[in-house]
Amino acid sequence: MLKSSIAKRLLLAGAAGLLMSAPASAQLESALNTAKASTSASAASQQRVERLDDEADTAVREFRAVLQQKDNIALFVAQQDIFLQSQKSEIASLRRQLGTVEQIKQGMSPMMLKMAAEIEDAIKADMPFNMAERLARVERMKNTLSDPNVSPAEQYRQVLNAFKIEVSYGQGIDSYEGMHPTKPGNVVNFLRFGRVSLVYMTKDESEVGRYNLDTKSWDVLSGADALALRKAIRISRGEAAPDVVFAPVSVSN
Helix, strand or coil, X not given: CHHXXXXXXXXXXXXXXXXXXXXXXXXXXXXXXXXXXXXXXXXXXXXXXXXHHHHHHHHHHXXXXXXXHHHHHHHHHHHHHHHHHHHHHHHHHHHHHHHHHHHHHHHHHHHHHHHHHHHHHHHHHCCCCCHHHHHHHHHHHHHXXXXXXXXXXXXXXXXXXXXXXXXXXXCCEEEEEEECCCCCCCEEEEEEECXXXXXXXXXXXXXXXXXXXXXXXXXXXXXXXXXXXXXXXXXXXXXXXXXXXCCCCCCCC
């Protein structure tokens, strides 16, 4: 009886232990599940934090890039403002210049007419070399100045060209054929020493003459000058090597 009672008690105690161990296991399993869920949630939260941190870094970089672009645009606009002000000043200057163009044109016409008259007077008062060519140039120049269809620039160019040609006559020596100054029908050789002297020599070298600028007439020279003149003529034509030549000149009293 005693052994049977003890056995019953042990069975009851074991059953009670089983009954008590079942809730504890469930609690442990629940705790483990909660821990797992918490770990997963923490990992997800960490991922969200890292993603948000990356997004924040990207936003900061983009914001800095926008600020840099804004600064560049501001600098570009400032430079364009400087260029614009410079162009405005240039336009204002051009407008002022255009306002004076008409005044300049009005002043140029009388000036060019005066220059043309001075050229013509100078030619007529000069030694009579190449007179037909020089006077024809003056006539063409005067016709240009009187033509309203010719621009002032072209008119001024022709006046300056005439001046340059006249100036060039004072340099070097030149020889050419022409009619005898006092005996029409006879061809002679003329020789011009710049604007210092103008002489002629007949083809047979029997007569030599020099233009006297003071008396506006021709003086006959001695035959002794023929040799020097022949040499000067050959040099002017490129038929002899350059050399020193002497020009017969008249001395004013």
